[in-house]
Amino acid sequence: MKCPYCGNSDTRVIDSRPADDNSSIRRRRCCDECGKRFTTYEKIETIPLIVIKKDNNREQYARAKIESGILSACYKRPVPADAIKAAVDEVELQIFNREEKEIPSSQIGEIVMERLKTLDPVAYVRFASVYRQFKDVNTFMEELKMFLE
Structure with a gap:
């Protein structure tokens, strides 16, 4: 070394x-x-995982992107750094436990949203608003209603 x-x-x-x-x-x-x-x-070196983007382009999996998304969602929220790291670790573990060579970005987004639901409700809504590309207030309210149920 x-x-x-x-x-x-x-x-x-x-x-x-x-x-x-x-x-x-x-x-x-x-x-x-x-x-x-x-x-x-x-x-441990793992088999490179390929992420299939919405436009069908493929790129190599990058942990930093998940970390960045979760950090952005938790910006100025009372979420400890250790909890964020643990959330990223859990999401990554779920992704790699699928043992697939390719995974759609939509599945990764859903896994992240599920984890954010338990981490911080505001972070969840922030992430969902970007991930689901809310077009207007009604779509935003529908997501909030689903979350509250």
């Missing part, structure tokens, strides 16, 4: 343990050249 401080390629592992999510390994490393310490995370 290359040292992020001096670029030396000779570093050694000081400590290894499971990361918080139990799906990766956290390694503490020390550079033999400069003596500085840093942390790396080792994760």
Whole structure:
């Protein structure tokens, strides 16, 4: 592993343990050249997942997009960062548990909305308004009625 401080390629592992999510390994490393310490995370390499967009274009799955969507929905809401990370982890786990090589973006959106329902109702409505592209107040009210039932 290359040292992020001096670029030396000779570093050694000081400590290894499971990361918080139990799906990766956290390694503490020390550079033999400069003596500085840093942390790396080792994760299982998965088969690349392809997302089928609404216009039938295909692109590689990106966790950052789900994270960004959930963060935007929770903007200025009393939702802790740990809860947001946990929500992203749960959504990702559901997506990969399907064991499919391709997944429509609409299914991902539905999974995110289901998770946001339990996380924060306002975040759910915010996400739904963008995801479902509400055209007017009536569509917005219909979604709210479905949520309240």
